[in-house]
Amino acid sequence: MLRYQVYHWAWLALDWLFPPVCGGCGEPGARWCEGCRQRVQRIEPPICEHCGQEVSQGAVCARCQSAPPAATTVRSWAVFAGPLRQALHRVKYRRDLALAEALVADCEPFVRSLGWDVDIVAPVPMSRGRLKERGYNQAALLARPLALRLNIPYQPQLLRRVRDTRSQVGLNRAERRQNVARAFEAAASRASGRAVLLVDDVATSGATLDACAQALWRAGARSVFGFTLARAALDP
Template sequence: MSVSISALTVRTGLSQMKESLLDLLFPRRCAGCGKEGDFLCAACSNTLAKLEAPVCARCGFPMKGRNTCPDCGGLALAIDGIRSPYLHEGLARDLVHSLKYNNLKALSRPVARLMAKYLESNPLPADSLMAVPIHSKRMRKRGYNQSELVTGELSRLAGLPRVSGALIRLRNTPSQVKLGAHERRANVAGAFVCRDRAVEGKRVLLIDDVCTTGATLNACAAALKEAGAVTVWGLTFSREC
């Protein structure tokens, strides 16, 4: 046992030394203003546009001046609810884009930190975290799943276990960028499967970078509930409106 603890201590120390050396050679700079010190400074964090209440109780769409949700009104959903701390605009959009497409994996830390802060004041029913998976072809091309990176950081910050590998994306669905709400739901219907009973009896919190219509999160929730999940909520960093 002492050998294992010693090895872990050495590995942790080496990891910290490596990170310190990288910080020395390549100082951390804010993705918003370029100021040295952190990947996202406090001042820029405060400029992120918050998604304010009232929002749809199910999909989290802003409901100001509305009685019926334009996104999910009248639809039968598998997802129990979706929440997002920020609007997908300005700096929030830039952060997601850089994390997702520019290989700036370190941005998963401030993104997860802000999501953890949101959960502190807006708790959601969850005893485990799970990232929305990407298809194996996309994984090979990009080299990483940005939502998995965020989930790992959030698991550490929120003290909730992460379930990995249970939810699988079966189809490499076409990009949803130019699709409407109904087209998005049809595009991802049946695209996911959960082949692991690790979620049975669990309250799962799905993690993703951005929510547009909630179609992907809903398709994931359907697969998880088929595998025995009791409840499935979604939490994304930002929400398109």
């Protein structure tokens, strides 16, 4: 917990030196203002017990009935819309670490409430090309403070991309699955026998999380949980 406090105080000190603007609405005063926090649309039950997608009825969505996800359970905190969408965009493209931490602080109680028994936390890795271009992985900007807050070991190197894939934008569900199939590899020395919490910023079809989960199963993981801050709708 001390490591987390040091991390947190460092941001408080920076806020004092450089007063922040809100990552959701752009108003000065706070990195993530009360108004934007209130406007986050939480994902409410009923949801699919596997993939966490909202369902109109039943415990398992139509997609999971035909092809259950590889991850044991996937859950998302909120809908990818409004100020949360703006904020995640800012984390992704402007490397706003303090904003990432503020968002993680808000969703931590939700993650805890899931009661997942987790040994290690890892981010969904990004492609080498994009990592080189951007210099950082936005999933890691969220996974690291979450691991610190939960006091669970953080392993950014657990998974790696073994082949680059095209952007998932514009692809349908089946194409997304195909696009990321066998794109990841997990280190067996780290994954074997462990319960892994995979973290990403946004899930759309869940295909990327699923491909990561498959890599972790191949490496001998005990269980694989997926958590994303937001869930975006994918046209069927």
